[in-house]
Amino acid sequence: MKILVSNDDGVNAVGIKALSDALSELGEVLTVAPDRNCSGASNSLTLTNPLRIHTLENGYISVNGTPTDCVHLAIRELYQDEPEIVVSGINDGANLGDDTLYSGTVAAAMEGRFLGLPALAISLVGKTHYETAAIVAKQLVEKLKSAPLGKDQILNVNVPDIPYEQIKGIRVTRLGARHKAEGMVRTQDPAGREIFWLGPPGAQQDAGEGTDFEAVAQGYVSITPLWVDLTAYERMSALADWVER
Amino acid sequence: MKILVSNDDGVNAVGIKALSDALSELGEVLTVAPDRNCSGASNSLTLTNPLRIHTLENGYISVNGTPTDCVHLAIRELYQDEPEIVVSGINDGANLGDDTLYSGTVAAAMEGRFLGLPALAISLVGKTHYETAAIVAKQLVEKLKSAPLGKDQILNVNVPDIPYEQIKGIRVTRLGARHKAEGMVRTQDPAGREIFWLGPPGAQQDAGEGTDFEAVAQGYVSITPLWVDLTAYERMSALADWVER
């Protein structure tokens, strides 16, 4: 089984090594990831500059681009035959609710799906138990191999930051929602010039029953099926009425 | 009426000037946009570096960040009271179908919605008749003022690149889909080192009835209502079955 691994924390992150190691027990892993931390990269593409690749000593391929660039470049240029699945992560921190839209790790999985492959993004809700997330990733990929889910699936997986034995199970969830993010941090650089830092995410707004927030809070692995059609279908007719007014 | 204008082509682009000029007839416009072309920026956020602002001679505010950064910073830090609407564009080229997900112009509108404001992204399917798109933008904002659509609306508007008189009308559409993008361009820089450029978008796949592709091809303004919940609801139960297997 050929597996493409990427992430948004960068090719030197702890999580991508844990993931690559775990999945290499299932098949041939190619790890292609950004040379820098690209957290918050969303589905961004590098359009104004060319990409360059560099193979590191451990065999991972470092790209001066975004997670989406990496997956695109790997599938289109680095493989002779396509891989069978794209797995992105293990993200350093959660990708829950609205944050999913900003995540480069989720975007890497989306790009796999755009190119016709099943894809899975896996995030650790914390910074400690990468081994738990690695076990979960391996189990899910094995299961996807024996029981495929269809090529246009993207699974967004979040794993509680606890030992594997304490995981209560898996829940299929919907994305929750946050309140608006906190204000920015307005400060000065050491030269006295005004700078602004993006602030922390907002508190949870919709963390109710069935959400990804709820599942991980209760000790479950959360799996949310994603799709990439942003059309708000149920609003089309009301909008058509509005246009006619 | 307070209107926030942004884009992804950058603060010096032709389209943002056409848009700002047209909307300033309706109220007080604040234009806040990236200092560089950010086409393909998607919803990316600048998390590892601080943002800086610079007010240009024409009053526009230039930010060393992404479209999403610009809208976030403007609403959180530059306004005393919030604006009433976020309008993003006029994009240099279409934002149709799958491409919507990669667009920084659409992302700027999404960020307005995340912060609780109605939002509109407007793109010109070409490079010539910005005045047509400017008229359409002004009409839609006027209409939204007199007949609000609800705060969590994002309208993705694409305008054919023809004189305004030739526009046949407005159609409410769903996003179409493209075939997979073409292969990348693999070449060398002048020093002989291998580089890769992202290639052109793929041909249209689903450009059928009701799509944004179809509407603009027939000379109509396309309006697609967007939302930002990526959950694939209709797949949740099948996925739950799969997990239980």
Next chain:
Amino acid sequence: MKILVSNDDGVNAVGIKALSDALSELGEVLTVAPDRNCSGASNSLTLTNPLRIHTLENGYISVNGTPTDCVHLAIRELYQDEPEIVVSGINDGANLGDDTLYSGTVAAAMEGRFLGLPALAISLVGKTHYETAAIVAKQLVEKLKSAPLGKDQILNVNVPDIPYEQIKGIRVTRLGARHKAEGMVRTQDPAGREIFWLGPPGAQQDAGEGTDFEAVAQGYVSITPLWVDLTAYERMSALADWVER
């Protein structure tokens, strides 16, 4: 007289406008500068990405590169015939002593000289009296026109931040030296991750007689002739002895 103007504070800086306006009274000015603040850029070149140009409404040409890139690109690609002089500035702050080596404004002048043109870098030792520096720049360029100094000259000019009437005169100086820069600022970003900011320059070490530091402190315009051969000629024979040991 054809004059190329550049700087390192970026195409939107106050100083480059003051300089371009003043010099346009002497001839045909072409202003080509970085799209972003490049303070500290030194003689850096953009080798891994291509450059792009964008003509702003005021006719200035914005380049996504360094000061050195701008001068190189302007002379090689934007002029049919070469300009007669390169003038860089007016820098927002001093370029005295060792700091000269890090300055993008001085580097822009150096690049003019590498391409065979006389060149002048002009800096304001402060942030207020740009008009003083503009008058000085104009006078020097006029003088260079009537009494050329030779093509491989680079003049590094620093102007006290006082009204023109209070300037005591011009002194030809040598570069002084600073003590080592202060320690860096080690702090955290809002997400709690460790970051390091470069600290302020060190105190003056050699600000003695004949230095640029001394001249501006006493109210004189300082002009230091620069050259670009870094060879330490007077150490060559001792080094040769050392090699033979």
Next chain:
Amino acid sequence: MKILVSNDDGVNAVGIKALSDALSELGEVLTVAPDRNCSGASNSLTLTNPLRIHTLENGYISVNGTPTDCVHLAIRELYQDEPEIVVSGINDGANLGDDTLYSGTVAAAMEGRFLGLPALAISLVGKTHYETAAIVAKQLVEKLKSAPLGKDQILNVNVPDIPYEQIKGIRVTRLGARHKAEGMVRTQDPAGREIFWLGPPGAQQDAGEGTDFEAVAQGYVSITPLWVDLTAYERMSALADWVER
């Protein structure tokens, strides 16, 4: 002996590993280098963004900055006591003549000297015999240890790309000069937009007796002592006359 190693080709380059390995036989090596290829970085400093460090699996420290940033940060923040020498390289390609001014590898050495340490930049005039340059580097550092040259020395060393046994000896040289660089490469990106690439360096102009160009062409290691005072002393009096005219 504590040795700080840096370069401009980036922390993953072949040359910095060859150098670090060779010097670790002489003492305790700390390798701190840019996370990306910074060829052409000159003495540029990162002033508008903070620096971040990341320790790689091999113990090297990766910095999101320039060579100068790396040396500055290492000496000021990463060492308790200062190292005894800064060694930069092994550069992938020559740093001869005028090119020295643009080199990030030479700049890293200069920064060591600014902070009061002896410093050595070493470059391979080719891409093959890194082992030759590594042996030369080790010999020179050993010699500097037993016979110090003074703290404000910067040695710019270029090594012919041949097996060590074929090296004819060492020559102390002055920097040669090049003709002006070739024109830029003006072309289009795949989207049809105009781009400019910096072209190849010009042919040799002053490659005569005593130059670094000549020494390496004849099979000798070239060592040029550098200093960092750009004042053109011998032109000061003529300039003073000119000012008085």
